[in-house]
Amino acid sequence: MGIPLDEGASLWQRAIGGDTEAFGALFETHRDRVFGQALRLMRSRHDAEDVTALVFLEAWRRRESVHEVDGSILPWLLVTTNYVAKNAARAMRRHHLAMASIPAPSPTPDFAPDVDDRLDRSEREVAARAGFARLSASDQAVVTLCVIEGLTTAQAAAALGVPSGTVKSRLSRAKRRLAEFLPETAASENALGGA
The missing domain is CATH 1.10.1740.10 (RNA polymerase sigma factor, region 2, helix turn helix motif)
Structure with a gap:
């Protein structure tokens, strides 16, 4: 055919x-x-x-x-x-x-889980997570946007639908409260304040 x-x-x-x-x-x-x-x-x-x-x-x-x-x-x-x-x-x-x-690469042990475990167990990390959890939802949102994700206050304000001044005051309050929850920070601030 x-x-x-x-x-x-x-x-x-x-x-x-x-x-x-x-x-x-x-x-x-x-x-x-x-x-x-x-x-x-x-x-x-x-x-x-x-x-x-x-x-x-x-x-x-x-x-x-x-x-x-x-x-x-x-x-x-x-x-x-x-x-x-x-x-x-x-x-x-x-x-x-x-x-x-090409020679096969020699296996390299993965140290990431050990580092993750150490970071997760560190006193400061535990305190920071606990402190973040104790913040109000609006303060958590501001910290997430401005501190963790690196947005400007203007960008965070636009995302949250609030004025920039509100973001600045919430951010200041949230940082102050978080500092109280972190043992090293609180100790050093007390030492400086008492001097």
Whole structure:
């Protein structure tokens, strides 16, 4: 059984002229056959999809020099699929050889969990979390926006729908209350205040 080739010369002529819709119609017409050929040549569906995309990219890029057979570009697409697949396979082989020549890195222990545990257990961290939890919801919102996320007071005011002055006073009050909850800060402020 022969492959029907004629897709209409006018459709390809429109594609040559830059008509993307005409080229899209040709893509829809021939994609499955090109993909089938690519799949026969490549090891995976993913690689065959890449080859198919490259073939149609090449067809678009070189559309003025594509050879038609009996009014169809399918034969050109299939031959181009062979070339693109060979080039892709060659590139993959080179990549695998290059990767094989690089020594495997020695495993490095992950110290992040230890650091996280130390930080979570530190007296200051526990006190800061407890202090934050004791703040009012509006003070928590201001601390979150201005201190943790680094927004300006104007940005925080816009986000909260309040005047900038309100954000500044809430932020000042929240910082003062948080300082009371942190043992080191409170101790140093008492020492300075008593001097």
